[in-house]
Structures are given as structure tokens and as C-alpha cells.
Amino acid sequence: MFMDPAQFGKNFMDPTEFNKQFYGQMEQVFIEKMNEMIKNPAFLSSISKGVETGLDGKKKSDDLIKKYLEKMNMPTREDTSKILQYLQKIETKILDLEDKIEDLSDDLKNLKKEYGKSRKTEKKK
Numbered sequence: 001m002f003m004d005p006a007q008f009g010k011n012f013m014d015p016t017e018f019n020k021q022f023y024g025q026m027e028q029v030f031i032e033k034m035n036e037m038i039k040n041p042a043f044l045s046s047i048s049k050g051v052e053t054g055l056d057g058k059k060k061s062d063d064l065i066k067k068y069l070e071k072m073n074m075p076t077r078e079d080t081s082k083i084l085q086y087l088q089k090i091e092t093k094i095l096d097l098e099d100k101i102e103d104l105s106d107d108l109k110n111l112k113k114e115y116g117k118s119r120k121t122e123k124k125k
Contacts, residue, residue: 037043062077069076075083 066076066078
């Protein structure tokens with residue numbers, strides 16, 4: 001059913017080796033062609049125009065979405081970003097307050113211990 005590779009003799013190439021060579025050659029040709037195109041001012045100009053058009057389209061789309069959200073009385077991306085920054089500031093303040101409360105709690109415990117020790121020594125006198 002299947003042919004024995006030994007029948008092909010030295011001309012038979014291992015499939016993995018064939019793939020390595022094939023993709024290596026394709027990569028080399030691709031690199032050469034890309035280097036040629038990058039040096040071509042017309043190609044660079046068209047790529048530049050395409051990127052510029054895409055960025056303009058994105059800006060217009062963002063503006064339309066922003067106007068739509070404002071009309072619907074919903075938060076925009078900028079609004080949610082400001083809210084997130086505000087929440088992060090609040091979180092930082094809360095964490096600082098927790099640390100201060102812990103420190104005060106520890107100080108209070110230490111004062112109670114010292115007060116208890118001093119009362120015991122006063123009673124013994």
C-alpha cells in the first residue's frame with residue numbers, strides 16, 4: 001500500500017528536512033522582497049497614507065462614540081478613566097488609614113500593658 005522510501009534511493013528527502021529548506025527559502029525571498037519594497041518611495045508613501053487614513057477613521061469613530069454616549073447620558077472612556085484614577089487615590093488613602101489605625105492600635109495595647117504593670121508595682125508598695 002505505502003511505498004518504501006528505500007525505493008527512491010538518494011533522491012528521497014525526509015519531509016521535515018524538506019519543510020525546513022522550503023520555509024528557509026521562502027523566508028529568504030520574503031526578506032529580500034520586503035527590503036526592496038521598503039526602499040521604494042511610492043510603497044512607503046502608500047503605506048503612510050494608509051496608516052494616516054486608518055488613524056483619521058479611528059479618531060472620527062471615537063468622536064462619534066463619545067457624542068453618542070454623551071447624548072445617552074452614559075460615561076465616556078475619559079469619564080471612566082477619571083473615575084478609575086479617583087478610585088485608586090481613595091484606595092491609597094484607605095490603605096494609609098488602615099496602617100495608621102494598626103499603629104495606633106499597637107500603641108494603645110503597649111500603653112495598656114505598661115499601665116497594667118505600673119499599677120501592679122504600685123499595689124505591691
